[in-house]
Amino acid sequence: xxxxxxxxxxxxxxxxxxxxxLLGLAAAAAVLVVLVVLSLVFGSKPLPxxxxxxxxxxxxxxxxxxxxxQRIPRTVLAIVVGLALAVAGALMQGLTRNPLADPGLLGVSxxxxxxxxxxxxxxxxxxxxxxxxxxxLGAVATACAVFLxxxxxxxxxxxxxxxxxGVAIGAVLQGxxxxxxxxxxxxxxxxxxxxxGSVADLGWPAVATIAxxxxxxxxxxxxxxxxxxxxxxGEDLATALGGNLWLTRIAVVGAVTLLCGSATAAVxxxxxxGMMVPHIARWITGPDQRWILAYSVLLGxxxxxxxxxxxxxxxxxxxxxxxxxxxxxxxxxxxFMVRRKKASGL
Amino acid sequence: xxxxxxxxxxxTLLRAFAVSAALAALTVLAAVIALGLGEMRISAVDVTxxxxxxxxxxIETVVVQWRLPRVLLGxxxxxxxxxxGAVFQSLTRNPLGSPDVIGFDSGAYTGAVMSIIAIxxxxxxxxxxLAGGIATALAVYLxxxxxxxxxxxxxxxxxxxxxxxxxxxxxxxxxxSLWQAQMAAVWGAGSLNGLDWSDARAGTLVVLAxxxxxxxxxxxxxxxxxxxxxxxxxxxxxxxVRLALVVVGVSLSAVxxxxxxxxxxxxxxxxxxxxxxxxxxxxQLVPAAVMGAFLLVTCDMVALNVPPQAxxxxxxxxILGGAYLVxxxxxxxxxxxx
Numbered sequence: 001x002x003x004x005x006x007x008x009x010x011x012x013x014x015x016x017x018x019x020x021x022l023l024g025l026a027a028a029a030a031v032l033v034v035l036v037v038l039s040l041v042f043g044s045k046p047l048p049x050x051x052x053x054x055x056x057x058x059x060x061x062x063x064x065x066x067x068x069x070q071r072i073p074r075t076v077l078a079i080v081v082g083l084a085l086a087v088a089g090a091l092m093q094g095l096t097r098n099p100l101a102d103p104g105l106l107g108v109s110x111x112x113x114x115x116x117x118x119x120x121x122x123x124x125x126x127x128x129x130x131x132x133x134x135x136x137l138g139a140v141a142t143a144c145a146v147f148l149x150x151x152x153x154x155x156x157x158x159x160x161x162x163x164x165x166g167v168a169i170g171a172v173l174q175g176x177x178x179x180x181x182x183x184x185x186x187x188x189x190x191x192x193x194x195x196x197g198s199v200a201d202l203g204w205p206a207v208a209t210i211a212x213x214x215x216x217x218x219x220x221x222x223x224x225x226x227x228x229x230x231x232x233x234g235e236d237l238a239t240a241l242g243g244n245l246w247l248t249r250i251a252v253v254g255a256v257t258l259l260c261g262s263a264t265a266a267v268x269x270x271x272x273x274g275m276m277v278p279h280i281a282r283w284i285t286g287p288d289q290r291w292i293l294a295y296s297v298l299l300g301x302x303x304x305x306x307x308x309x310x311x312x313x314x315x316x317x318x319x320x321x322x323x324x325x326x327x328x329x330x331x332x333x334x335x336f337m338v339r340r341k342k343a344s345g346l
Numbered sequence: 347x348x349x350x351x352x353x354x355x356x357x358t359l360l361r362a363f364a365v366s367a368a369l370a371a372l373t374v375l376a377a378v379i380a381l382g383l384g385e386m387r388i389s390a391v392d393v394t395x396x397x398x399x400x401x402x403x404x405i406e407t408v409v410v411q412w413r414l415p416r417v418l419l420g421x422x423x424x425x426x427x428x429x430x431g432a433v434f435q436s437l438t439r440n441p442l443g444s445p446d447v448i449g450f451d452s453g454a455y456t457g458a459v460m461s462i463i464a465i466x467x468x469x470x471x472x473x474x475x476l477a478g479g480i481a482t483a484l485a486v487y488l489x490x491x492x493x494x495x496x497x498x499x500x501x502x503x504x505x506x507x508x509x510x511x512x513x514x515x516x517x518x519x520x521x522x523s524l525w526q527a528q529m530a531a532v533w534g535a536g537s538l539n540g541l542d543w544s545d546a547r548a549g550t551l552v553v554l555a556x557x558x559x560x561x562x563x564x565x566x567x568x569x570x571x572x573x574x575x576x577x578x579x580x581x582x583x584x585x586x587v588r589l590a591l592v593v594v595g596v597s598l599s600a601v602x603x604x605x606x607x608x609x610x611x612x613x614x615x616x617x618x619x620x621x622x623x624x625x626x627x628x629x630q631l632v633p634a635a636v637m638g639a640f641l642l643v644t645c646d647m648v649a650l651n652v653p654p655q656a657x658x659x660x661x662x663x664x665i666l667g668g669a670y671l672v673x674x675x676x677x678x679x680x681x682x683x684x
Contacts, residue, residue, distance in 0.1 A: 105505065149674070164442035167505055168614065169671055171446070175610060175664035179657075182531050192527065196516045271509045321520070324513045331510035335489055338502040 021291055024284050028298040032079075035305045039075040040067055042309050044317040073203045078308045078322060079301035080207060081199065081267055082277075084214045084259035086300020087221050087293060089274020090281065094228040094289045095252045096147070099337070100163045102275035103260040107170025110177070111142025112264035113195070117177040121187045128209045128265075135265035136213075138173070140257040145169055147253070197270045197323015199308055210262035217258030221293055224251035228289040270323040272330020273303055279337075362624045362633050369620075369636040373643055377417045380647040381409050415546035416538050419605070420643040420659075422546075423538075424612060426553045426598040428620070428638020429560065431613030432629045433595035436567050437588060438497030444614040445483070445599040448504025451608040452511035453482025454600070458607075459515055459530045463522045471533060472604045479603055482507060483596040487589070536607040536660025538646055545605050552601045560594050564631055567591060571628055609660050611667030612638050612645075618670070641666065 040052050047055075047063050055063040085103055092101035092108075103109045115138030116131045123130070149165030181191050227248030263270065281295035304322060307329070311320035381397075382388040386408055388396075396409040434443045445451070457478020461470040490496070490503040519527040541549075566587045569577040574584050602609060619641075620633035645662035 100502065104509065145671075149671075161440070161442070163505065164440065164447065164501060165671070167447060167508075168442055168667065171610065172664055172668040172671060175661070176668070178531065179535060179661045179664070182528075182535055183655075188528065188531070189524065192520055192524075196520050197513070271513060321517065324517045327510050327513035331506040334506040335503050338499050338506075339489075339492055 021285055025294060025298065028295060028302065032298055032302045032305070035302050035309065036075055036079075039078070039305050039309050040071050043071060043312050044319070069203075070200075073207065074199045074201075074308065075305060076204075077199045077202055077207050077266065078304045080211055080214055081263045081270065082273060082301040082304025083297055084210075084217065084263040084300075085270055085274040086277035086296040086303070087218065088256045088259040088263075089276075089300075090278035090289070090292050090296045091221055091224060091228070091252045091256055092274070093278050094292070095231060095249065096162055097231070098162050099279065100275065100334070102272060103256065103264075104269055104271040104273075105163060105170075105275060106142075106146045106166030107168075107173060108139050108142045108146065108166075108256060108260050109264045109269040110170035110173040111138035112136070112261045113269050114138050114173045114177045115261075116194075116265055117180055117187065117191060120190055121180050121184050124186060124190075128205065132209060132213065132262055132265040135261040136257055139261035139264070140253065142169060142173065143253050143256055143260075147249075194268045196321035197268045197326070198319070198321035199267055199304075200319060200321075202266065206266045210266050213258045213262040217255045217262070218297075220251050220255035220258065224248050224255060225290045225293050227251070268323060270304075271327040272334065273300065273307075273326045276326075276330055276333055277303055279333075358624070358626055362626060362630055365620070365624045366633050366636045369633070369640050373421060373636065373640040376640060376643045376647060377421060380417045380420070380643060380650075381413050383647065383651045384408075384413065411543070415543045416541055416646070417643060418546050419538055419541055419549055420646045421639040422550050422553050423602045423606060423609070424616070424639035424642025425635040426556075426602055426638070427609065427612040427642065428616035428634040428636070429631055430595045430598035431615075431638070432617040432620075432631050432634035433560075433567065433591050433598075434613070435617050436571055436629045437591055437595070438501055439571065440497060440501060441618050442614065443497065443501055444611075445596055446608065446610050446613060447508070448500060449482045449486050449507040449511065450479045450596055450599050451603065451610065452508045452515065454479030454603045454608060455530075455534050456482075456511050456515055456518070458533055459518045459522070462526050462530045462533075463518060466526065468529060468533065476600050476604050479600050480596060482511065483592065487592055532658075533607045534660075535658035536609040536663070537658035538606050539656075539658070541605060549601055549605050553598065556594055556597055556601075559590065560598075560631070563587065563591055563594065567631075568628070607658075607660065609642070609663055611663045611670070612642055615667055615670045616641055 037049075037052075041047055041049055043066070045062075045066060047066065051060065051063040052067055054060050055067040058064070088103045088108075089101065092103065092106065093099060095101075112135035115134035115136070119126050119131050119134040146162070146166045146169060149162065149169070181187050227244065231245065231248060260274075277296050277300045278292055280299055281292045285291035285295055303326070307325035308322040311322050311325045314320060378390050378393050381393045382390055388405055388409060392405055393409055396403070396406040397414075399406075431444045434445055434448070435441055437443070454475040455478070457474040457476070458471045460478070461474035462468060486500065486504045486507050489507070490499040492499070519530060522530070566577070566582045569580050569582050570584065570588065570591075572580075577587075578584050599613065616638035617629045617634035620637040621629055623637075624630060624633050626633075642659070642663070645666060646659040649657045649659045649662040
């Protein structure tokens with residue numbers, strides 16, 4: 001007995017649905033490709049598409065420097081970060097069955113950020129890799145604490161308790177981080193740009209540092225996906241179906257830690273991306289976690305690249321960091337969701 | 347049945363009264379100790395003498411002129427935050443609801459940062475922080491309004507707006523000069539440093555003035571806790587009363603933020619600690635206020651005297667909030683294991 005037979009979709013044969021989903025996946029990939037091209041074309045100095053293509057092949061002066069040394073690395077970083085946060089968000093929503101779950105909202109990013117801040121403060125000479133590991137420590141501790149808070153109140157628990165608990169924990173961690181930064185001038189200078197969630201000027205080193213961890217996180221996410229489908233039926237039923245609840249939980253926490261920790265270590269806290277993408281994915285595919293994850297892998301990078309491009313073009317020649325753009329887009333989306341849905345529907 | 351209920355509620359009331367009195371005594375004790383601590387140590391006896399007499403000695407100058415305004419503001423602001431938190435937790439029917447969570451503090455911070463960047467000094471921080479905080483709280487209320495305001499919607503909308511303003515603040519600080527950014531960050535840490543008698547007078551007067559409507563609203567607040575329908579049946583005009591409570595709750599927080607910067611988590615923690623000690627079924631105003639006063643005076647005393655370098659009280663209250671959450675987690679996991 002699978003999830004599909006338990007929740008049959010009216011009017012659509014399974015093969016039909018599968019084809020539609022695959023088509024949607026292809027469309028999402030096409031959107032991402034278009035956005036990547038836009039990301040290479042637009043910026044404080046817009047380049048004609050011809051120059052961009054030429055710059056990819058050979059050294060044609062300014063365009064080559066701009067495209068190859070700046071725009072390509074930042075686009076790749078945006079793709080990796082967007083993917084990591086979207087998959088982390090989808091996993092958290094799947095495990096907690098809470099549509100508001102988001103690495104930023106639930107404080108996991110704040111935990112990772114505190115880890116980074118403490119390393120920068122205590123050992124300014126520490127390598128990027130040390131910062132990433134500190135971010136993992138912070139993320140895993142916060143994720144466990146938040147999931148524990150989320151299980152408060154047993155059966156009749158309200159979805160708000162999880163979110164409020166996460167927000168409160170996040171506020172504590174962020175408060176400690178900002179005090180540490182406040183008491184230390186050099187950390188203040190270093191942390192100021194990092195905190196805003198910008199993908200600019202980080203280049204290939206940042207990508208190279210976090211990409212292996214993100215890949216490992218994706219593998220764990222794929223392992224957890226089937227178990228999450230069972231979890232969605234409720235804990236009792238999941239156990240009855242033979243799913244191993246604890247294995248799923250551990251895989252999810254591990255994946256969220258790797259994905260969210262590395263994204264945060266690279267670009268700081270990015271809000272709402274992890275909340276929005278799984279919603280769009282679920283809206284297209286329905287409740288199957290495997291498909292939601294597959295779509296998130298494509299839609300997350302699209303959203304992050306789009307946010308980065310948008311931040312570059314609205315205030316030329318200045319830039320708005322991508323993290324600020326996602327917050328500005330995400331907050332109204334969250335408000336819309338909570339106004340539209342009945343409280344009990346959440 | 348009625349008599350049993352009556353006896354039980356009398357017992358609750360007595361317990362609340364006893365707890366409030368004990369906490370008040372502890373607050374006075376903490377205040378006297380705080381008045382004696384500092385570069386010049388003064389014994390409790392001398393502090394009391396300086397407070398009660400009018401001798402005009404050097405000790406009296408130190409205690410009454412220099413240290414008393416800060417300690418008094420600790421008491422008054424702590425009580426204001428405790429009350430503010432109690433109002434919000436009762437309105438949202440959630441133990442984690444508080445004015446900082448629904449966006450007031452971030453709004454105030456945005457206002458403060460904008461004024462610091464615009465004019466390059468902290469001269470206009472108080473009015474702009476107030477404007478920012480109150481505008482944010484109103485915006486959150488209106489955005490959450492849809493045929494009435496649900497506690498749930500209020501909280502989530504508040505969280506969304508807080509996150510939005512938080513990243514806006516980060517961006518503003520990024521654009522500001524390093525010096526302006528640090529000025530804003532210091533204000534944002536929340537501290538009773540540098541407050542004198544004129545601040546103490548102003549702060550105390552405003553908080554006292556806010557107690558008048560709160561006394562009137564307090565009874566209706568309890569009825570709202572029974573549910574909107576029950577409250578309406580008892581003759582409470584639900585939405586106007588709720589709006590009035592939001593305004594009073596935000597104002598209580600706003601006074602504190604205006605004079606001291608945002609002091610987080612007192613509003614969150616005080617009502618819950620008070621509720622647990624009084625073993626009351628719901629949040630109560632008076633114990634929450636006294637608990638808030640005790641917590642803030644104690645936190646400020648520790649922040650000022652214990653670390654080698656005086657810290658803003660905001661950091662102490664953050665640690666307090668963290669400790670409270672950890673305790674909540676531990677208590678919860680114990681309950682689950684049982």
